[in-house]
Amino acid sequence: MSKGPKENEFTIKIANVNGTGSASANALLMKVFFRMGIPVVGKNYFPSNIQGLPTWYEIRVSGDGYLARSGRVDLLIAMNAETYQQDLHEVAPGGYLLYDSTWPRRKQLHRDDINVIGIPLSKMCNEHFDTARARVLMKNVAYVGAVAALLDLDMDIIRESLQKTFAAKKHLLDANQTAISLGYDYAKENFACPLPFRAKSIDKTSGHIMIDGNTATALGCLYAGATVGAWYPITPSTSVMDAFKNFCEKHRRDPDTGQRDFAIIQAEDELAAIGMVLGAGWAGARAFTPTSGPGISLMSEFLGYGYFTEIPAVVIDVQRCGPSTGMPTRTQQADIMACAYASHGDTRHVLLFPSNPEECFYMAVQSFDIAGRMQTPVIMLTDLDIGMNDWMCRDLQWDDGYERDRGKVLSPETLERMPRFHRYLDIDEDGIPYRTFPGDHPRGAYFTRGSGHNMYGAYTEDAGEYQEVVDRLRRKWETAKKYVPKPAMEYSEKYRTGIISVGSCDDAVREARDQLKATGVGTNYMRVRAFPFTNEVQNFLDTHDRIYVVEQNRDAQLRGLLLLETDVEQDKLVPVLHYNGLPLTADIVFDAVNEDLKKGVAA
Amino acid sequence: MSYISKPKVTHPGLPRNELGMTIREYEGGMSTLCAGCGHDSVTRALVQAAFELSIPPHRMAKLSGIGCSSKTPAYFLRQSHGFNSVHGRMPSVATGANAANRDLFFVGVSGDGDSLSIGLGQFAHAVRRNLNMLYVIENNGVYGLTKGQFSASADIGSTAKKGEENLQPPMDPCQLVISLGGSFVARSFSGDKEQLVPLLKAGLMHDGFAVVDVISPCVTFNDHEGSTKSYQYTRDHYHPAIFADYIPPSEEIRAQYDEGDAMPVTLHDGSQIVLRKADPDYDPGDVASAIEYLQRHRDAGEIVTGLLYIDEQKPEMHALNKSVAEPMSSLPFQRLCPGSGALKSLQDRFR
Numbered sequence: 003m004s005k006g007p008k009e010n011e012f013t014i015k016i017a018n019v020n021g022t023g024s025a026s027a028n029a030l031l032m033k034v035f036f037r038m039g040i041p042v043v044g045k046n047y048f049p050s051n052i053q054g055l056p057t058w059y060e061i062r063v064s065g066d067g068y069l070a071r072s073g074r075v076d077l078l079i080a081m082n083a084e085t086y087q088q089d090l091h092e093v094a095p096g097g098y099l100l101y102d103s104t105w106p107r108r109k110q111l112h113r114d115d116i117n118v119i120g121i122p123l124s125k126m127c128n129e130h131f132d133t134a135r136a137r138v139l140m141k142n143v144a145y146v147g148a149v150a151a152l153l154d155l156d157m158d159i160i161r162e163s164l165q166k167t168f169a170a171k172k173h174l175l176d177a178n179q180t181a182i183s184l185g186y187d188y189a190k191e192n193f194a195c196p197l198p199f200r201a202k203s204i205d206k207t208s209g210h211i212m213i214d215g216n217t218a219t220a221l222g223c224l225y226a227g228a229t230v231g232a233w234y235p236i237t238p239s240t241s242v243m244d245a246f247k248n249f250c251e252k253h254r255r256d257p258d259t260g261q262r263d264f265a266i267i268q269a270e271d272e273l274a275a276i277g278m279v280l281g282a283g284w285a286g287a288r289a290f291t292p293t294s295g296p297g298i299s300l301m302s303e304f305l306g307y308g309y310f311t312e313i314p315a316v317v318i319d320v321q322r323c324g325p326s327t328g329m330p331t332r333t334q335q336a337d338i339m340a341c342a343y344a345s346h347g348d349t350r351h352v353l354l355f356p357s358n359p360e361e362c363f364y365m366a367v368q369s370f371d372i373a374g375r376m377q378t379p380v381i382m383l384t385d386l387d388i389g390m391n392d393w394m395c396r397d398l399q400w401d402d403g404y405e406r407d408r409g410k411v412l413s414p415e416t417l418e419r420m421p422r423f424h425r426y427l428d429i430d431e432d433g434i435p436y437r438t439f440p441g442d443h444p445r446g447a448y449f450t451r452g453s454g455h456n457m458y459g460a461y462t463e464d465a466g467e468y469q470e471v472v473d474r475l476r477r478k479w480e481t482a483k484k485y486v487p488k489p490a491m492e493y494s495e496k497y498r499t500g501i502i503s504v505g506s507c508d509d510a511v512r513e514a515r516d517q518l519k520a521t522g523v524g525t526n527y528m529r530v531r532a533f534p535f536t537n538e539v540q541n542f543l544d545t546h547d548r549i550y551v552v553e554q555n556r557d558a559q560l561r562g563l564l565l566l567e568t569d570v571e572q573d574k575l576v577p578v579l580h581y582n583g584l585p586l587t588a589d590i591v592f593d594a595v596n597e598d599l600k601k602g603v604a605a
Numbered sequence: 606m607s608y609i610s611k612p613k614v615t616h617p618g619l620p621r622n623e624l625g626m627t628i629r630e631y632e633g634g635m636s637t638l639c640a641g642c643g644h645d646s647v648t649r650a651l652v653q654a655a656f657e658l659s660i661p662p663h664r665m666a667k668l669s670g671i672g673c674s675s676k677t678p679a680y681f682l683r684q685s686h687g688f689n690s691v692h693g694r695m696p697s698v699a700t701g702a703n704a705a706n707r708d709l710f711f712v713g714v715s716g717d718g719d720s721l722s723i724g725l726g727q728f729a730h731a732v733r734r735n736l737n738m739l740y741v742i743e744n745n746g747v748y749g750l751t752k753g754q755f756s757a758s759a760d761i762g763s764t765a766k767k768g769e770e771n772l773q774p775p776m777d778p779c780q781l782v783i784s785l786g787g788s789f790v791a792r793s794f795s796g797d798k799e800q801l802v803p804l805l806k807a808g809l810m811h812d813g814f815a816v817v818d819v820i821s822p823c824v825t826f827n828d829h830e831g832s833t834k835s836y837q838y839t840r841d842h843y844h845p846a847i848f849a850d851y852i853p854p855s856e857e858i859r860a861q862y863d864e865g866d867a868m869p870v871t872l873h874d875g876s877q878i879v880l881r882k883a884d885p886d887y888d889p890g891d892v893a894s895a896i897e898y899l900q901r902h903r904d905a906g907e908i909v910t911g912l913l914y915i916d917e918q919k920p921e922m923h924a925l926n927k928s929v930a931e932p933m934s935s936l937p938f939q940r941l942c943p944g945s946g947a948l949k950s951l952q953d954r955f956r
Contacts, residue, residue, distance in 0.1 A: 224943065263933070270729075281697065440702070
């Protein structure tokens with residue numbers, strides 16, 4: 003169900019060549035809407051490449067606050083000749099295409115049902131700037147100027163934004179301002195500005211920030227008190243550690259001595275990265291590793307070790323398109339199953355599913371608390387869309403009364419009073435044993451082993467002793483349900499149709515629910531936020547007749563996990579799947595639900 | 606089985622170290638390795654080294670990978686935390702544990718399979734990081750637990766028990782570590798406690814990654830004629846050795862020799878190793894000459910032992926990181942969390 007563009011409701015897509023400096027111009031454009039008080043989201047569709055391949059940036063402006071991918075293009079800025087034909091086709095009928103008219107378009111590259119705006123961006127920049135680099139870069143800034151005229155952007159905000167960005171670089175500020183004027187003036191002189199759809203300042207972004215999920219995750223790790231970060235660079239998770247390092251250099255470094263209250267270790271591979279995290283967790287530090295699907299595959303052996311030996315660890319999986327290398331710069335939610343049961347043997351892991359950067363921040367902190375409390379690896383699954391795109395979120399808040407949950411750790415003083423210590427005794431009958439840190443007390447010593455061990459921590463090949471330990475681990479899993487976040491619910495007794503989704507599907511599902519409601523279809527909604535599933539999940543399954551499970555993978559992995567881990571009839575759960583690597587749109591959900599409902603009516 | 610605990614017998618006359626502890630308090634569980642295994646001698650050497658250094662046992666962390674060698678941390682220092690990790694991955698666990706608590710003594714026990722095959726990557730990178738730990742490789746040229754496959758340190762031409770010939774060149778951990786920029790490289794023999802214990806002590810006290818490659822014979826799987834370490838080979842090249850195709854419940858063989866002499870030492874399995882102490886004029890601080898020396902003697906069929914390379918000036922991991930002096934694991938939370946005020950102001954850049 004596509005709606006046409008109108009004031010403060012439209013989508014701009016910019017086609018560029020990567021490595022030409024378009025990112026900063028596009029970010030500037032996106033920020034201008036935000037600073038005008040209009041809800042906005044910027045999504046980057048970029049290649050796994052350093053220079054020379056096509057890249058797109060999509061800005062959805064929505065006064066109504068719908069911030070999923072829109073799935074339509076109202077204004078396309080075509081800066082890449084190579085993709086011009088494809089880009090031309092994407093423009094919605096009645097929409098606009100802006101191109102660099104320095105070079106003529108071929109006749110066949112034409113559509114009668116859209117409006118074409120030609121601006122000689124290269125020509126103007128070549129005349130005004132001396133160096134080759136400046137000419138390339140400023141071309142991008144010039145189209146921002148043109149868009150400012152076409153969409154009636156607030157020029158004061160653009161000026162302020164440039165001043166803020168280039169405060170210390172006067173010559174760059176001048177160049178940028180010149181380029182903005184070039185585009186702005188040309189558009190004003192040659193076209194009817196503004197366009198029928200335009201931007202108008204409102205007040206819907208105060209109390210909000212624009213932040214990507216990886217940065218928010220890194221902030222969460224900083225605030226949780228993580229001191230050891232081990233990682234191997236992998237798209238799209240790399241910027242988690244980049245951001246963590248920047249925050250730590252600022253907030254965790256003694257300004258006088260230069261000494262660091264953190265250790266960031268770039269590992270030789272993901273096998274080592276998770277080994278370091280387990281070593282640090284075993285020795286009493288909060289430690290984490292960010293990675294993506296291929297890293298999870300490599301970490302699986304150690305994840306099983308961490309589960310069986312009960313060591314806290316936090317893994318951030320910023321999911322990308324699989325299988326195998328897949329599409330490293332495209333998004334998906336296809337690691338759910340691999341993470342839930344990562345490693346051989348009877349293994350299961352606590353998973354957390356944030357839906358946006360704001361939740362990344364809070365859930366990163368929670369991940370450490372749960373890992374410490376449950377003495378087990380916790381995997382927080384985000385994805386490329388959340389991790390690398392700028393999302394509008396409420397201001398992040400911090401409660402200074404927060405205390406770390408390090409779980410059941412025996413202090414040297416307690417050990418001194420104890421006659422003896424055994425590592426895997428279930429003293430409190432909640433499945434969680436007590437642990438000690440190396441170096442604390444002679445009585446705290448124990449032997450950590452991935453081989454069969456009994457409740458005292460000793461090696462065993464005895465059938466009963468072995469089973470006792472794995473049965474307790476299962477009891478511990480039940481206890482975990484008390485500590486993981488409950489699902490987010492929107493429930494009314496009126497409705498018997500439900501939608502379940504996870505992670506970054508949230509915005510598209512919310513938008514689709516509004517669209518469905520407008521056509522008379524009311525739904526309840528549950529967004530799963532953790533595995534193991536809590537009782538609320540079972541209740542939701544029990545109280546609905548038909549449930550659409552919306553997720554971004556081919557094999558309906560969340561649905562599969564629900565079928566395995568809850569008591570629900572298979573037929574009740576209708577898969578709604580999207581997995582081509584681009585973020586989910588509301589239309590996809592709306593259409594799938596409608597189609598299924600029609601089938602139901604026909605039958 | 607390793608869950609059989611060793612009776613703790615303390616003789617009243619046993620010597621005590623600076624902590625007032627006897628060597629018994631540095632022991633661990635009963636070994637489950639084959640009788641006469643070289644690894645048990647290394648275990649005893651580690652016990653003696655820690656005892657003589659008066660290290661409080663609970664201030665030591667002992668880690669290992671998988672294999673016969675990696676079982677041994679259960680057999681020493683029962684008051685230390687132990688970490689028997691997964692195959693070839695002990696260096697990463699030690700790295701993380703050391704990152705969290707730099708105040709502990711770290712000892713890693715590995716084997717030639719664990720360090721030179723499945724774990725070569727992690728081993729090499731721990732060297733590069735100059736992780737502050739003692740890293741012992743119990744090197745026997747063979748996979749014991751899986752019953753006799755060649756390891757990466759097996760010599761060209763040596764055969765497995767069933768006759769298969771090894772065609773690939775052996776890897777020398779010492780040459781490897783020196784070339785990778787290691788800061789402490791030693792080689793010894795499990796039967797030579799007099800040489801080994803001081804090397805282990807030096808390694809424990811070295812500020813950086815101390816590799817001690819210990820030739821530690823496998824009594825069960827390298828005891829046949831086709832092996833370069835066999836009776837036959839020994840007789841042809843040096844002098845007669847004991848041919849034994851069974852597992853003897855024998856006593857530990859000890860080799861003692863003076864500096865400068867080369868001598869063939871007959872191991873449990875009847876194979877022959879020529880041990881040579883570093884020459885008096887050998888320079889353990891020069892990479893190029895150390896590698897040249899090792900290669901030359903290796904070509905001559907000899908194995909050079911002793912402290913082969915040392916550089917105390919190379920900064921270890923925490924020095925490179927400019928880490929705070931106290932352990933990361935005990936930093937107070939207030940110091941780690943910037944708090945609500947900082948969160949508020951740092952969000953300005955996201956508006």
